[in-house]
Amino acid sequence: MIDIKLIREQREYVKKEMEKLFVSVPIDEIFELDESKRRLLYDIECLRNARKTLSKEIASEKDEETILMKKAKVKRINESIKFQEDELNIVGGRFKTLMLSVPNLPGRDVPVGKDETENAVVSYFNEKKKFDFTPETHYKIGQKRDLIDFERGAKISGTRFYILKKGFARLQRALINFMLDVHVTYHDYEEVYPPYMINEECLIGTGQLPKFADNLYKDEDSGLWFVPTAEVPVTNMYRSEIFNAEDLPIKHVAYTACFRKEKMSAGKDTKGIKRGHQFDKIELVKITTPEAAKEELLSLIADAQDILNRLDIPHRLIRICTGDLSFTASEKFDIEVYAPGINEWLEVSSCSDFGSFQARRANIKFKRNKSSKAEYVNTLNGSGLALPRVMIAVIENYQTKDGRIRIPNALKSYFGTEEFI
RNA sequence: GGAGAGAUGGCCGAGCUGGUCGAAGGCGUUCGCCUGCUAAGCGAAUGUAUGUCCUAAUAGAUGUACCGAGGGUUCGAAUCCCUCUCUCUCCGCCA
Structure with a gap:
């Protein structure tokens, strides 16, 4: 608001x-x-x-x-x-x-642009891998080697559901632990494990409701909604609370599954594991003073990118223009990884500063000192990172000619003595 | 799921035979006094939100709302009634 x-x-x-x-x-x-x-x-x-x-x-x-x-x-x-x-x-x-239903105002230095075609690439990171063969798509590899089962996923849950098996299931689990470990150990985030089902006020607080009800799952019986992103429960932990300035910034990292109907994207991204109704994500959430927000946004982006650097995955940073800002964001950067198999840049993280927009809705404030008036905090968040697309990037970038996946150095400790999937 | 108890200001805790209650008392905090230092003691202040007036003003004056949430009764509700939520105790069930 x-x-x-x-x-x-x-x-x-x-x-x-x-x-x-x-x-x-x-x-x-x-x-x-x-x-x-x-x-x-x-x-x-x-x-x-x-x-x-x-x-x-x-x-x-x-x-x-x-x-x-x-x-x-x-x-x-x-x-x-x-x-x-x-x-x-x-x-x-x-x-x-x-x-x-009024969207957030764009931040002062957000470039004006009509839509996503006017977003600007800030910079590219890590060299694209050179292959002496034509790189295969993750879903072909997954099916050929029985590491992803799309048919049975559809059988038990319907379209846009899949089952990861054996090495891929383990790869996802390793990535989850790896990301959490890096953010906790090297970036000083406090880990939280929130509920996956939340009440309606949470979704109003972070701005998913009322506008995006179409994209959310709800249990009518209890009135609880399934989390579309950990941003919602983690930010709302502090709903109607007042921080002391010296306790800021709050930095949390959370792993959750995320649930989205994806009605708007019907027919889009139907191949592979790029866009499902359920996906896993590591989320970074920060609560800061208004004046610290910009710097905290930049370090949040760097924290998310660090995961990709450690995995040596080629990616680029995109500055989102006004016309492509999400409803709640005042400033936003996307991180996209390169997947050579499907030959696409995939969004793995969207890092935003929401200004006081969410804080006003969720009533989260801070006091500069005991006698000063409570002011709204800034809330920020970004994925750190979204699992399926990082999976795609790892699988497609680390594939070998004989259809195996080499385990990235950063993940070795999560795989014992194995070197390939 | 069943039975009972409870939810009051930063905290503890009165009030709950309806008016003088925005709410006693204590603790804490802040300022002042006192004091070789500290402690103790003494005095004063100390919720949030929002509106109006006036302003240089987040300064003043004043209104309204808020005693878990939402309804109701009444001229009048923290106090009475109803619904809901949460917490605690006991029983049942259970990964």
Whole structure:
């Protein structure tokens, strides 16, 4: 949620910023709703004040008739209050709905661009591998060597589900441990293992709801939702909490499975393990002061990239332009790995600074010192990294001519004496 | 799943036969006094959110809401009633 004061005081500025995102947002309507909401609230408060005064008078009043008269007066006041409150509920409800659907404002130095075609590659890292044969796709290798079972995945769960077997199952498990170990040991993140099912407030807090309900799984019986990313439970751990400035930044790393319906992407990325309804991910989450956010974003990106450097996987860093920013982000960088088999760049991490957008929704604040007023924190996160696509990159980059996968040096300690899958 | 107990300010803890309760008391914290230093002692202050007025102001004045959450009764609710959530104890079941 953006600050309503911006709409109150700098409406034209907000409109201009929203134009950079190439979305239409009913700023004027929000402004007017806010005005009438405040007017109603003011009227109601005056009425309540009158009621309070009269009630107190009744308590000390002796004369029966005066009491009756005053009681009748309060009853009339209550009727007006009720009337105004009903009005307020309608106006306030509409206001809230609209506010929750306003995307975050783009950060100051985010380049303006229409869509993903105007994103800029910041830089390339690690040399592409040279092959003296045509590199195979991960799914061909997986099927040929019985390391991925797509048929039985579909049999037990439907399309976009697969079963990893033997060396690939172990490779994924090794990667999970490797990533967690690196972030905990070398990057100073505190590991957490959160629930995979969460209540609705969490998803409103981090901005997945109400807008992206279509892409989320829900258990109707309990009202709980399945996590689409660990960002949601980990950030929401601190919902409605106030930090002391000296306790920031908070840095967490979490491993979870993630569940997404992927309706929007129907028919897209159906081959291989690139896009499933369930996938594993290591997530990095930071909570910082506003002034530390930029630096923390850059180090978060570096932390995610470190995984790829240790694995020696070619990748590139992309700066996301305004038109391609996600709903909640004020600034965002993507990391893409190169997969020579399918010959694609695959997004393995999206690193974002959300400014105070999520903090405002989830009510997460900090105090600079004991006597100062609580301010909203900045929340940041990025994958560190998404498992299936790193799996693709490892499999396709480390394949040998005879269809085996050489185990990257960084993962050797997770595989005992084996050198190949 | 069954039976019972509970949820109050940074913490502990009164109030719960409805009005004088934004809420006693204690602890903690902050400031001042006292003091060779520390401790003790004395005095004062000390919730959050949001609106209005006034402002250079996150300074002042004032309104409203908040005693787990949401409804209800009443002129008036922390106090009474209903629903829900969570915590604790006991029983059952269980990886």
